[in-house]
Amino acid sequence: MMRLSPPAFWSDPQARLWPALLAPCAWGVAAFVRRRMRRAGWRAPVPVLCCGNMTVGGTGKTTVVIDLVQRLSARGRKPHVLTRGYGGHVAAGTRVDPTCHTAREVGDEPLMLARYCPVWVGGDRALTARHAVKAGADCLIMDDGFQNPSLVKTFSLLVVDGAVGGGNGCVLPAGPLRERVADALVRADTLLVIGADQTGVAKHVGALPIVWAELEQVDVPHKIREQPCVAFAGIGRPEKFFNGLRAAGIPLVDVLSFPDHYAYSSRDMLKLAAHASNLGAQLVTTPKDAMRLPASFRQNVVEVGVRLVWQDPQVPEHLLDVFLAHNP
Template sequence: MSRQYDSRMQRLWYADGYYHWLLAPFSALFFVLSALRRALYRIGVLRSSRVAVPVIVVGNISVGGTGKTPVTIWLAKQLRSRGLSPGIASRGYGGVIGDTPAQVNANSDAEIVGDEPLLIARRAGCPVVVHPNRAAAARELIAMGVDIVICDDGLQHYKLQRDFEIAVLGGARGLGNGWVLPAGPLRETGSRLFSVDRVLVHLAQRSSAPPATVSLPIGKTNGFHLVGHELLSVDGQETRTFEQFAGKTVHAVAAIGNPERFFQSLERRGMNVVRHPFPDHAQFTSMELTFDDDLDIVMTEKDAVKCGQFATTRFWYVPVDVDMHDDEWVDAMVEKLLPHAKQEQQ
């Protein structure tokens, strides 16, 4: 997807206007086919697979930009802290996966396994396996000894049966214009939020309120925000504080679902931002990140994993962690999925 096309679609989905009506017939077709596909899985015409351990799906009903990857990392750490051995199955979007599931480690190539799985492998501290067939990836994880599988971005991957569904929603953009693809950003309609087990809303900060335009299920919705404490050089040689960048003009690079969210976070830290948005999962070349000045280049951690081969001392990234506003639901989830695990902790 080109940068110009991606920008036009973002404006169509999230800005006021009427041009999305031109795509209404295609959205109607998408809606019918998606509903039919889900129904065929539900009645067993299309076969789905159940694996030998519980499966937690983390996904979203919109196209990117919700904070799903940090949530997946956070959840894996939460499960590990409770004595479990999670593994993460991912499609490996943006990579080139062969016929068999591929294990991902900190030294894997993002062009092969995808940027998000590589980031997750570096941060989550648990096995990560990628394959378009998440059931195959899950079985590979089980063979490696995991006792619970997290399926990254698998909410619509009905081929793999699941025991707990988590939908991540961007609080700033909500559901956009409320239309399904291609007239809007939705993979499924907003009513899908009421059938999942937990909705996590990505807010700008702890005091922010969920979007008033989105109807959310009562009793199973929680907020979270992302916290960045410092900047790290992509070459791994240096760490700096945000205060050291305050007042400086920087090139900000983001190939994520919602680049503006990242740009605004830097501005809130006092930086003057020259924006360089790219389509989600874009693979960079050194020429694309070569600018006619000596300004520092600040990017997301997901983008940094793709720049190790050509990064200079001016390349920086911001690692972020999830601050979940209430995490008691994790204990309830674990007790539901693995009641013996709670007994072992006592």
């Protein structure tokens, strides 16, 4: 089984050799992003909320998007989500149709999001925004795109994984940052830290407002609490999923990590099934991974998702009040 993870030095602030060797490349990336973000973008006729992050890998922003979409829908709004559609190959500006599109065509996260509201994929956020507005959206939520200048943001929520923070503080490829922290913070309206702030990121954000939340497992079927389980995940940080299952009392006998957005092959699925069978265990995975599995295999896998729990239940409603008050 494939078990890949980011370079160890990305998460080690004490690492010196590789960050120093890669520093010239990192400076180039940071300069490129800084210049790129100076470009003028299209201003949509409806408010645009961006849920983005500073680092590569999973921070939980898609879960944040789902939470905010549900809250906006409960207010009677008509949110549409704009996302890149990582790994997909349909034309930019395509609306996701879960009844016919696959993860290979539109990406796994767009299929997940399409369970909750209309979703449009494409790297050109201005193009996808135009399609969404024409289709009736009265507000737009960007899943990622914080470093994409093509669409003017009304409100930017910068999402940080408290366990990871900014890693070693270096920009790609010397570290996990997509841009310099200072450049990111100046464009953000609020910082959302998910989980305990283990790296002290809150100490370095100045006057930027900070809000807090946790991820918790939901919809854990009773049957998997009573039998051994093999968990597998191809997400930004698989260990988050595995630790959440353990915290929920799921008896894990093995865990298997795959790269983020990993496209499971027939051989992978045969190996997973055989491995679980040999251990007398049930296969368990994430909703995002389930989107990349064929229905014939998915029926043998238990899907366990997460939900966002805000430290202060009033915070998300206040953020949405501020966001919706900024009418273009």
